Each structure stands twice: as structure tokens, then as C-alpha cells.
Amino acid sequence: MSLILNDLAIGYPNHLVMTGICGTIQSSSAVALIGQNGAGKSTLLRTLSGEQTPVSGSCVWDASLKRHRSIAWLPQHPSLRPDAPLTVRELAAMGLWARLGLFGKPCRHDQERIDQALDMVGLADIEKQQVDTLSGGQLQRALFARLTVQDCGLILLDEPFSAVDGASQAKLLEVIHHWVGEGRTVIAAIHDLECARHFPLWWELSKFGAIMRRSDEKPLSSLTQPMRAVSGVAHSS
């Protein structure tokens, strides 16, 4: 079970952002996607999510578990309306949509899953509160609860800590570690290297290509050397 990128080129027909991205990310990994602004972190995540089609090459998410086949994506600026008339619980329950469809009723297991998700992000006591009254950090935690309820094998996060305080960040990191423990794979675009240090693996994007390495290796600056594309095989450790 892994994510396989094969000579992937991302961007737009008139504007290539990156070409020749190769590599494999094993399941149960947490990978921080790092690189300067404009390096292509968000474009890569959008492409992996299926929201944007690759210019060429392919990316394949090969999940062994059927329920882990789908991919969840949380953009940096979600399209959720700030004044959405939803409670925290209803927002988390939205994660059941792919499974329940038009008329499916949430079963007891689904309700328990929502309970657990809200408990995990620390919002169980305010589950009846309206979404528009939440702080930035609380809203991000509620969106993480929705991701948990979605029950996907591959979770893509674009700058998940950019608008949250320290306490919320610690909670969100706990959730990410929990996901990885459950066998999910998490890829997060992160511009702040201090935040990225919490991830066991880094995948650095630059105009020269992409390189995968462990975050406890050499300092970042010594690695930005000219190379078109380097494939890396990552194992969670």
C-alpha cells in the first residue's frame, strides 16, 4: 500500500510548475512537504487529490484496504462558508457523505466514529456550538474531525498550522500521529520548518526537483543542490 509518483509533471498547460517528480511514499507515513513559496507544494497536493489533472506522468494511490482507497484533502483556505449554519457535530458528520450518499442513514458505528473524532480533537464539549462562533484553531480542529470521519487512507493537508495557536497545533499533531498509527498516510505542505520537524520525513520541493529524506538528517541548506529529480523511498520510522 503506497503512493507511487511516476515522472509526474504538475502545473497548467501554459505554465509548468514542476516536472519529473518520481517517488514512492509507503503507507503509515507522515511526510512534510517543504520548499519555498511557489515551489509547487499546493499544486502537488491539488494534483494528488484529483482536483487538478497532471500535465503528464501519473500518481497512483494503491490502497490494500478497500475503505482506505479514497483520498481526503484539506486546502489551506477551505471553501467552507464562515457563516455556515452548522453545528460542530454536523460539520464533522459531513465526512460521512461519500459513504452515505443521498439517503443513507448514519448507523450507530458512524455516530460513535463522530464521537471519537470530536473527542480526539478536543471539541466534544462544544459539539452543539455553531461553526461561525469558533476561533481559527477550533475551526481547524473541527475540520480535522471531519477528515477523521471521512476515514480515508491518504490525507493531504495544505498548511494545516498556518492559522492556529500553539495549543491547537499540538492537538492537530496528536491527531496526525493517531492517523498514522491507524495505518493512514499523511502528506502536509508546511512552510514553517519548525513545524515540519514534527514529521519523520521531509519531501523537499525546489525548482530543481524533489528530494525525500528523513527530517533528522543534515540541515536543509546543504541539500539544495542542482538535480532534476530524485526519487526517494520513504519508510515510516
Added chain:
Amino acid sequence: MIGLLTPFFDYEFMTRAALGGVALAVAGAPLGVFLVMRRMSLVGDAVGHAVLPGAAAAALLSGGNTLWTTLGAALTGTMVFMTAGPASRALRLPEDAGFAVFYLAALAIGVMIASMGGGVIDLDKLLFGAALAIDNTALALACTAALVTAIGITLVYRPLLIDTLDPQFLRASGGAKWAGPVAQSVFFGLLALTTVASFHALGALMSIGLTILPAIAARFWAKSVPGMILSAASLGIGGVLAGLLVSFHLAAPVGAAIVSCLVGLVLASSLMGPNQSLLTRSFGKTSLAHRAS
């Protein structure tokens, strides 16, 4: 008090107007709530205006036949709605500016077509409606709109709600890819049907009023979407009945009376409704709850 209500039982035209109005309020409630949540209140208004050229042309050709007028209204309303967005993008106009150009053009062309009949067509009726002169066809259309809208919205409620509140999530959540576009098409189809059905009662200028105004007021009464839909339906029914009575007792134009009553409900709700109204915001929820207890 009861005496005020007797016109509904004493006069058949009042009974029909009340039935038609209640049906349109029921049809408009869910559509209005979704339009307001999608921030599309003015687009709905533009579509309402856009029914005029078709309605005028059809009325001219058919001698004022209700069915043909309805079909004509539906045709141009749908055409403007379908073309205004793409045409704005092609002409590099902001979308709201594009809608303004289209609906003003539709209104102007409609008035010119109506005047070509040399007085055969009642322009006032086309612009402001004739809720008290609603015939069987128009009444049947209003009831059909209420029934079809209730069924249609129930069928697509879930994807429509997610598409309205978080469209990106609907696209990328791994659910059925067709759900979003289908929900939108059903929604706008129902909106077109209800707008055309309202056109006979309220005219081209105010037909969307019965859809939008109760939905705007409903936000001050309920926090959840189903609650808002129920509130909008109740407020719409109340506004229609009050408007008909005002019109009857004061001999006021009926469309204007209904819309005025609905606007009054919006004002009263925004001032005193239990959810986020001026009163609750000024005194705070706790003190109000304390007083209530």
C-alpha cells in the same frame, strides 16, 4: 379579529389567491433559504425580471392565454439565466455586472414588446402581477411548483447543502462526482419553475419576493437549515395572507401589499427575532434567556 379574516371565506377570488399564495410560499421557502446561503439573492431577482420578454411576446401572440404566457416566461427566464454567466465570462464582465446588463435588457425589451400590442396587453399585470385574478391554470401551476419543489429538494438535499456550504469538499470528498452538478441543476430548475409560477401573482418585478424575503427573515428565527426552511415557509404564508388582507381592506395593489408585508416581517425579524437580531445582540443571549425564565 376573526372578522378581518372573513374575506378569505366570503369571496372565491380571495380563497384562490390565498391558496395560490400559500403554495408559492411553500415552494419558495427552501429555494430562498439556499439562494440566500449561496449569496445569490440578486441573481434570483435578475431571473425574475428576465421572464418579461417571453411572457409579453407569448401574451401578445396568444391573446393573454395563461399557459402560453407561462411557457414564454419560462423560456426567456431560463435563457437569460443560462447565458448571463457564460456571456459575462466571455465578455470579461464581473458576473453581477453581466446579470445587471441582461436583466435590464430583458426588462426593456419586455416593456417594448408589451406596448406593441397597442393596449391589448395589460403591462401592469405583467410587471406587478394580479394575485386576485389568479385563474385555474396559474393556481395549478403554483400547487405543482410547491409539490415538485418539496420532492426535488428532498431528493438532492444532502449534496445541495454541502455544495452550498463547502463546494470544494463535495468535489474532493470521494463521493459521487455527479452529485454536485445534478444538485445544482435540480435547484436552478426548481427556482425557474417557482419564479414562473410566482410571476402570475406578483408580476415580473416582484416574483422573487415571495422566495427571497421570507428566507432572509428566517435567518433571525432558526439556526439550522431545516429550521430556516420551516420558518421561511411560515413567514411566507403569514406575509401572503397579511398582504391579501391589507390589499382587500385598504384597496391597495395586491402584489405591492404582499411584498410590503414580507418586508415588514424581515424588519421585525431582524429587530426582534431570537437569533442574531438587533435585540439579542444588544442585550446578549444570556440576559434575554434570563428574562424569559
